[in-house]
Amino acid sequence: MSRQRGSFNIHALVLGVLVLVLTTGVIRWSMLGGGIGSKKTRLAFWNGFTGPDGVVMLKIIEDFNRQNPDVEVAMQRIPWATYYNKLTVAGSDGRGPEIFVVHTDALPRIRRAGFVADISDLYTGKDAIDIKDFDQVVVDQVQFDGHLEGVPLDIHPQGAFLNKQMLKGAGYVDSNGNARAPRDRVEMTDFIEKATREPGGDLKDKQWAFAFTYWGANFRSLMPQFGGRYLDEEGNADLDSEPNLKALEFLAGIAKNKQAPPADNGLGWFGFRTKRVAMVWDGVFMLGDLTRLNDFEYLGAPIPQIGDKPGTLANSHVLCVNKSVSNIEREASGRFLKYLSDHSLEWASAGQVPARKSVRENPEFAKMPVQFAFSKQIPTMMYPPRTPVIFEFMLELDRAVERVVRGQIGPKEALAEANKNAQTVIDRDRREYPTTPNLSEAKP
Amino acid sequence: MNARRKEELVGYLFLVPYLVLFVIFIIVPVLVSAWLSVVQLDLTNASKSAFIGAQNFTDALKDDFFWQATGATGRFALLMVPSVLVLGTAMALGMNRMAQGRDMVRALVYMPSMLNVAATGILWQWFFNNEFGLFNYTIRKAGGTPVPWLTDANMAMPSVVLMSLWWTVGGTSVVVLTALQQIPKMYFEAASLDGATGQHIFFRIMIPLLKPVLLFVFVTTTIASFQMFGQAAILTGGGPTFATRGVVQYMFETAFNGYRFGYGAAISWLLFAAILVFSSIQARVLKSQVEG
Missing domain, CATH: 3.40.190.10 (Periplasmic binding protein-like II)
Incomplete structure (x- = not known):
């Protein structure tokens, strides 16, 4: 009798483990975007926009995801107080996000960790981001040894x-x-x-x-x-x-x-x-x-x-790409960076001055009185x-x-x-x- | 395998889950930290790390900021430890004399200890606020001059201690109360019959019999004071002008803001050494008194 009971327990245990493994596998598979016909490139985007600015950014990302069905950007908001610790630890260890925001003053330090990609190619060729659309002082902040390692999103003087x-x-x-x-x-x-x-x-x-x-x-x-x-x-x-x-x-x-x-x-x-x-x-x-x-x-x-x-x-939020991304992720990341840069007028409503001159010349920007007034200081501002x-x-x-x-x-x-x-x-x-x-x- | 051995094995098996976590989260980090303390390691340049022996330690001993932080920690411990002992004992004595409602009061007194440091710090930040905080509001209503609780370099540390006291003294008083209630009543009755005053009973009976538990409170409060971090980090950020930045906060900033992990680890080992020395001395002195 006792032997029978023991045998039943073992079967139940094996069955239980099997179900657990299968369930976990299915959940993980679906979380990673598995599924027949699923070809989405998933990009993690880290930033410290934990205030109302995060809501504005989320809206822009949702629009991007809608317009780019083959890409899904997921935003991770981390308070700035601990943001750089987490970014540096994750990035140095190869577990960092595909795309991340860095302040200009933190960029020389973060790039030394070796995971910030050279994205000069985003500024050349068809559909390029026009480098001349940025003030030189802003470009200088993302340029290292002649390479461009980020896309300035905004200026906050x-x-x-x-x-x-x-x-x-x-x-x-x-x-x-x-x-x-x-x-x-x-x-x-x-x-x-x-x-x-x-x-x-x-x-x-x-x-x-x-x-x-x-x-x-x-x-x-x-x-x-x-x-x-x-x-x-x-x-x-x-x-x-x-x-x-x-x-x-x-x-x-x-x-x-x-x-x-x-x-x-x-x-x-x-x-x-x-x-x-x-x-x-x-x-x-x-x-x-x-x-x-x-x-x-x-x-x-x-x-x-x-x-x-x-x-x-002044300071700026700079959009950076992880060096370790695959070619597909790199292409999708570039598309997302360009989209954000092109839509920086929406971002300005979160209390920022767009980094692009053409965006600042948009009549809609003049309707944002504080941002517009602060932007007049751009020619004379000094970065850290x-x-x-x-x-x-x-x-x-x-x-x-x-x-x-x-x-x-x-x-x-x-x-x-x-x-x-x-x-x-x-x-x-x-x-x-x-x-x-x-x-x-x-x-x- | 005999029954006793089997029982022993089962006992160890119960410990396994904890031991695994203990090794992963305590033993391994301690070993890694020991290794880090003798290397030069900047997280942003991890590939260039190098063994430098005791240099991190000698650098720390020559570092003004380290000594400033040590001074702040020392000031906190000097204010905190005696306050906890005196207040905790006084509160325990008060509760011990209560004929009714003691359990309710004990629960209420203990309640702040159940909050975490972040909740406590944010709450007290509001209390301490110069303009609209509870304390200055009360002072103004009473016709007094508002106190710059957290913004004046001389006031900031006592304010951090005040918050820490509110947060922890309830726990201490409950521990002391438990010890008080363990003292057999016949000692007090005999002393009363012999004509002992309240003062005599307190100093000749209670304090000697409470010494072991007071020793425990003394040592644990000292260790906790040396590790002070969350309270100041939330209330003042270590300011004004680093007046409340303790060693742990300096270590944290060095390692996690400055990314100098090797140097940060060395500071943590110096702190460990200081805690070890002070705790050993305290334990030895008080133990001899308890036994004597």
């Missing part, structure tokens, strides 16, 4: 966001009575004086004309205005130069003269969106946050010219330095700016220390990886 009501209150109106932004140092100083109000002792009752948002980025927006730069021609740190010092001294003056909320107040963007700060400098992508507010009238404008010339910082040690480099610079704004150290001393530390990092990287090409930064 830092610009000024302003509260229209407060502008009018301070008398900043044009001939038609519309609110207008301060344009230069004189107007900026005047605006700070007129729009800063302190009716009571309580901080919550104060109205500020200007507030810092991300200190390091605010400083970097002023650097090109004074002719500043990050690296010299040889790729060495050049943070403690006179132009950089002038830019930092201006911000330090605002903090010292209490013309912005105290450093420990943390008003910044929050103060702007709650109508207690009239002007902040931030990236065009912050527009997504403002569009959710119903009763707030704001405008976008170029950052006032504080230095000798206009200028601001092109260095594989970008994380440590920027950490040094941002720390210096923070300490100055907090009044812990003088601008000259802070920049000198940041320069020394940044150079130490660069030297270490050169010592450890002598074959990495020396990249000096792209000029505005």
Whole structure:
């Protein structure tokens, strides 16, 4: 009796395992796109568009998938905070996505991992993406040793966001009575004086004309205005130069003269969106946050010219292809990149400035007032330095700016220390990886 | 195979699933980390990795940021460990005296410990917010001056400790309460009959009998404090000006943001050494007192 029971159990077990294996196989087969007549090329597309921008991107991808029945692009959104870790680990190990987004400042570092493909061919031949349709400063960001390793999708310069009501209150109106932004140092100083109000002792009752948002980025927006730069021609740190010092001294003056909320107040963007700060400098992508507010009238404008010339910082999302893709995947990837680039006007609605000149010349783009206003800064914008040690480099610079704004150290001393530390990092990287090409930064 | 041997084997078989995972997720990473600590490995240039012996360790000992992070970790541990011990014991004593509702209070007190660090951090970020946070709102209502909880370099670490206390002290108090309830009542009765005051009972009976559990709390809280990461990473990101960036966060940033895996691994081994030394000293000192 017991023998019979044991025999039955073994049969049941074998049958169970068989069913499990078959079921798993069928599920996996169907997930991988198996099936009679199925010839779809599946492409994984990784990015960090986890906000409302991701919804816009998803819509573009759905349209692409509909129009290209032989290709299926699947988007994977990963928060930017951990995005590059995951991308680098997966890419280095041959498990990376076929297509991915990289910021221009991260590109020199990511490409050193060896999985970013040379896609120069996308810019040549029939149906090519016209390289002349991009500004040279943008092309420079994706060009390495004469090869093009990405397609710039957009530009996100830092610009000024302003509260229209407060502008009018301070008398900043044009001939038609519309609110207008301060344009230069004189107007900026005047605006700070007129729009800063302190009716009571309580901080919550104060109205500020200007507030810092991300200190390091605010400083970097002023650097090109004074002719500043990050690296010299040889790729060495050049943070403690006179132009950089002038830019930092201006911000330090605002903090010292209490013309912005105290450093420990943390008003910044929050103060702007709650109508207690009239002007902040931030990236065009912050527009997504403002569009959710119903009763707030704001405008976008170029950052006032504080230095000798206009200028601001910028960055771009670049579309890259994995080196290890097959020929079929490569062709499909190229088609998708071109589609995204061609449809970057739709992408602009997510709070971006298209990288293509022809798209920016489209009358529809002029109907996006903030993006259009920010795009006027393109000829004078400066990208971050092109260095594989970008994380440590920027950490040094941002720390210096923070300490100055907090009044812990003088601008000259802070920049000198940041320069020394940044150079130490660069030297270490050169010592450890002598074959990495020396990249000096792209000029505005 | 005799019955006893069979029983032993079955026991080991029950352990197998855990052992497999333990080897994969603990033993192998520890060995890999030991190897990483003696090589120069940048993830973006993995093919150029090279054996460099103890250089990562000597570099770390000369690294200002490492010492800054060590200082931040030390400050956190100095504030956190005594606070947990004192508050946890005080709460346990309070609950121990309760005649009614103790179980309910114990469950409520323990509840924050069940949250993960991300949920706790986000919650407290709102509490600490300068402008609209609960704490400054209350302070303003009471006519006081708002406190820059997380944005002032001197205030940030105590604020991180405050959140950590709320998060963990409930668990400690429950452990101490359990130990308190294990003390035979006759000790207290005998002491009372002999005319002992509350102070005498606390210092002469309770504390000596609680020493083993307090030693446990002391050592585990010290180890947890040395590993502080999530609280500061979420509340302050390590700022302002790195005032709350501890060793674990620096190690994480070095390895996963800077991609210097070898150097990051060396930092983790230095931290391990520090924890080992401190824990051993604590254990030895307190054990001698318990036994003495």
